[in-house]
Amino acid sequence: MSTSEATILIVEDDAAFAYAVQRHLEMHHYRVIAVGSSMEALKQFEQQHVDLVITDIRLLKGEPHGLSLARTIRNAKPRIPVILVTAYPELLAGETSLPGLVFNKPVELTTLRNAVKACLGTSPSPSS
Numbered sequence: 001m002s003t004s005e006a007t008i009l010i011v012e013d014d015a016a017f018a019y020a021v022q023r024h025l026e027m028h029h030y031r032v033i034a035v036g037s038s039m040e041a042l043k044q045f046e047q048q049h050v051d052l053v054i055t056d057i058r059l060l061k062g063e064p065h066g067l068s069l070a071r072t073i074r075n076a077k078p079r080i081p082v083i084l085v086t087a088y089p090e091l092l093a094g095e096t097s098l099p100g101l102v103f104n105k106p107v108e109l110t111t112l113r114n115a116v117k118a119c120l121g122t123s124p125s126p127s128s
Contacts (some may be wrong), residue, residue, distance in 0.1 A: 006120050007031040007052075008031070008033070008052045008116065009032075009033045009045060010054045011066060012056045013058075018034045033048060033115050038063045038064045051080070053082045055085070055118070056085055057086035057088060057091050067095070067099070068086060071099050082101075084102045085103045085104075090111050103115070
């Protein structure tokens with residue numbers, strides 16, 4: 001799959017981080033859908049084709065957290081890669097089976113993009 005065909009769903013309640021990731025991935029020819037909550041993510045996931053999901057672990061209060069969202073997505077479509085990002089790695093303490101790769105914030109955008117490429121089976125571009 002070429003990067004220009006891949007659609008990435010970003011689930012992040014930190015608008016600045018979501019914007020930075022979205023712009024970075026779009027500059028590298030990915031189609032990006034960015035949402036701020038797990039409920040909006042589920043709606044987009046059902047309505048649009050998604051190739052990969054990047055989700056924060058800690059999301060809005062009163063909604064499922066990113067780990068639950070990731071598990072729901074993987075249960076619905078096991079082949080969809082999930083990348084988890086968090087500023088609170090202690091939230092994963094005791095978790096034995098994570099539904100995707102985990103990166104602690106702050107995470108370099110290039111590192112995140114390379115993980116996306118690896119998950120989608122695309123090779124890194126020479127500018128990486």
